[in-house]
Amino acid sequence: xxxxxxxxxxxxxxxxxxxxxxxxxxxxxxxxxxxxxxxxxxxxxxxxxxxxxxxxxxxxxxxxxxxxxxxxxxxxxxxxxxxxxxxxxxxxxxxxxxxxxxxxxxxxxxxxxxxxxxxxxxxxxxxxxxxxxxxxxxxxxxxxxxxxxxxxxxxxxxxxxxxxxxxxxxxxxxxxxxxxxxxxxxxxx
Amino acid sequence: xxxxxxxxxxxxxxxxxxxxxxxxxxxxxxxxxxxxxxxxxxxxxxxxxxxxxxxxxxxxxxxxxxxxxxxxxxxxxxxxxxxxxxxxxxxxxxxxxxxxxxxxxxxxxxxxxxxxxxxxxxxxxxxxxxxxxxxxxxxxxxxxxxxxxxxxxxxxxxxxxxxxxxxxxxxxxxxxxxxxxxxxxxxxx
Numbered sequence: 001x002x003x004x005x006x007x008x009x010x011x012x013x014x015x016x017x018x019x020x021x022x023x024x025x026x027x028x029x030x031x032x033x034x035x036x037x038x039x040x041x042x043x044x045x046x047x048x049x050x051x052x053x054x055x056x057x058x059x060x061x062x063x064x065x066x067x068x069x070x071x072x073x074x075x076x077x078x079x080x081x082x083x084x085x086x087x088x089x090x091x092x093x094x095x096x097x098x099x100x101x102x103x104x105x106x107x108x109x110x111x112x113x114x115x116x117x118x119x120x121x122x123x124x125x126x127x128x129x130x131x132x133x134x135x136x137x138x139x140x141x142x143x144x145x146x147x148x149x150x151x152x153x154x155x156x157x158x159x160x161x162x163x164x165x166x167x168x169x170x171x172x173x174x175x176x177x178x179x180x181x182x183x184x185x186x187x188x189x
Numbered sequence: 190x191x192x193x194x195x196x197x198x199x200x201x202x203x204x205x206x207x208x209x210x211x212x213x214x215x216x217x218x219x220x221x222x223x224x225x226x227x228x229x230x231x232x233x234x235x236x237x238x239x240x241x242x243x244x245x246x247x248x249x250x251x252x253x254x255x256x257x258x259x260x261x262x263x264x265x266x267x268x269x270x271x272x273x274x275x276x277x278x279x280x281x282x283x284x285x286x287x288x289x290x291x292x293x294x295x296x297x298x299x300x301x302x303x304x305x306x307x308x309x310x311x312x313x314x315x316x317x318x319x320x321x322x323x324x325x326x327x328x329x330x331x332x333x334x335x336x337x338x339x340x341x342x343x344x345x346x347x348x349x350x351x352x353x354x355x356x357x358x359x360x361x362x363x364x365x366x367x368x369x370x371x372x373x374x375x376x377x378x
Contacts, residue, residue, distance in 0.1 A: 032300050034223055104303045110358050111221050111296035127359055154360070155352075155368055159375055162355030163347040169299050170316055170354060171347065179344055186348055189378045 019045040020052055024066040029101045032108025033119075036063055064122050067109060070102045076133040082141035086184045089134055090160050094175040097168040107169060131157055147188075159187035208234040209241055213255040218290045221297025222308075225252055253311050256298060259291045265322040271330035275373045278322055279349050283364040286357040296358060320346055336377075348376035 023044040027036045038059050042049045056062035077088045097103050113120035134157045141147040147156075163183045167173045212233040216225045227248050231238045245251035266277040286292050302309035323346045330336040336345075352372045356362045 031304065034300075107296050107300035107303060111223075111300050114293045114296060115220065124361065131360070152371075154362060155371055158352040158355045158360065158362070158368075159348070159372060161359075162351035162353070163344075164351070165355055165359060166347045166351030170350075171320070171343070172313065173343060173347070179347075182341075182344055183348060186378065187375055189375065 016045070016047045016051060017055055020047050020055070020062070021066055021069070024062055025070075028063070028066060028105045028108075032105055033063055033067075033112050034108060036066075038062065060116070060118060064118060067105075068122055068126065070105065070126070074133065076136040078137075078140065080144075082137060082146050083184060083188055085137035085140075086134070086160055086188070087181060089137060090164060090180045090184055091177065093161060093164055094177075094180050097164060097175055103168055131161070134160065156187055160184055205234070205236045205240060206244055209236050209244070209251070210255055210258070213251055214259075217252070217255060217294045217297075221294055222252055222256075222301050223297060225255075227251065249305070249307060253307060256294075256308075257311055257315065259294065259315070263322065265325045267326075267329065269333075271326060271335050272373060272377055274326035274329075275323070275349055275377070276370060278326060279353060279369050279373055280366065282350060282353055283366075283369050286353060286364055292357055320350070323349065345376055349373055 020041055023041050024036055026044070027040060036059065038049055038052055041047075041062070042052055045052075052062065056065060074092065077085045079085055079088070109119060109123050113123045135153055138147065138153040138156055142149060142151075142153070160183060164175055164180070167175045167179070209230055212230050213225055215233070216229060225248065227238055227241055230236075230251070231241055234241075241251065245254060263281065266274045268274055268277070298308060298312050302312045324342055327336065327342040327345055331338060331340075331342070349372060353364055353369070356364045356368070362368075
């Protein structure tokens with residue numbers, strides 16, 4: 001029973017789709033993309049495989065849909081100071097890297113993206129959405145004349161966010177507030 | 190036929206171990222850690238599974254052995270200028286991120302490390318070895334008095350290497366020489 005455009009969605013369909021996505025998330029967080037199978041999603045959610053395949057024609061489509069709802073951007077700060085805006089945004093990323101579930105899933109997405117163009121496209125869109133608040137803050141500073149026009153926005157984002165990601169996935173060192181503050185100061189000086 | 194300590198290794202054993210590692214590498218580069226199976230290594234190398242298991246008791250042991258030989262540190266530069274040393278080292282990393290095979294395998298190692306302590310330990314050792322030339326260059330600058338004693342070496346490494354890794358695996362933007370030079374200048378200023 002496919003959804004009819006314009007018609008109110010059947011509440012049972014809404015609920016079973018939500019259950020399927022919830023169990024897909026849970027499997028993602030337990031074992032990365034490699035840990036998601038439609039068999040296991042069906043078993044845990046109690047939704048029949050035929051129903052799952054009616055809404056998501058392939059395992060990849062289901063994984064993409066679940067991943068695309070991870071994280072999500074938050075509003076941009078606007079303190080009038082680029083250093084303060086970037087420190088707030090960088091600290092928010094640092095908090096998520098320490099506490100949220102998605103940082104343990106992201107390496108499996110990046111691994112799959114090396115070989116799967118659909119996953120690579122999804123990763124690119126997610127990443128761009130998550131970095132937008134940084135670009136907004138930098139654009140505002142450019143407009144205020146607080147940052148020289150020749151200072152490249154994308155390079156500045158890499159210099160602020162790169163060291164945080166590096167500590168979470170590569171060096172595994174603590175991402176404490178002193179480190180976050182120092183990263184922003186050095187990138188701006 | 191296990192290797193006897195002190196005895197000259199049997200040349201056939203040396204050759205078949207090398208063939209097994211070579212095919213393991215190849216599978217790693219094609220599909221990440223998830224792409225390596227002992228069955229497929231045996232098929233491609235022509236070495237019997239029983240022989241493979243004699244040298245590497247588990248699939249994980251074989252993967253660890255192959256991964257631990259990836260990359261490998263190169264000699265530290267010693268130009269007498271920290272900015273020059275770091276630029277040489279950062280440019281070397283940038284070249285590898287663009288051209289070498291290991292950057293496409295590393296996400297699968299980092300993904301596996303999220304859940305497998307043996308892989309996490311191997312990743313930690315490999316990472317530490319690869320970052321050592323950066324720490325050596327910074328220690329020399331500290332000794333020369335070129336860098337203030339209070340400037341933390343680990344944070345400086347994160348600020349130089351983090352933005353390069355960020356572009357390779359997250360933003361997928363070019364890691365060109367102008368970007369590399371800018372990253373080093375901002376981290377040091």
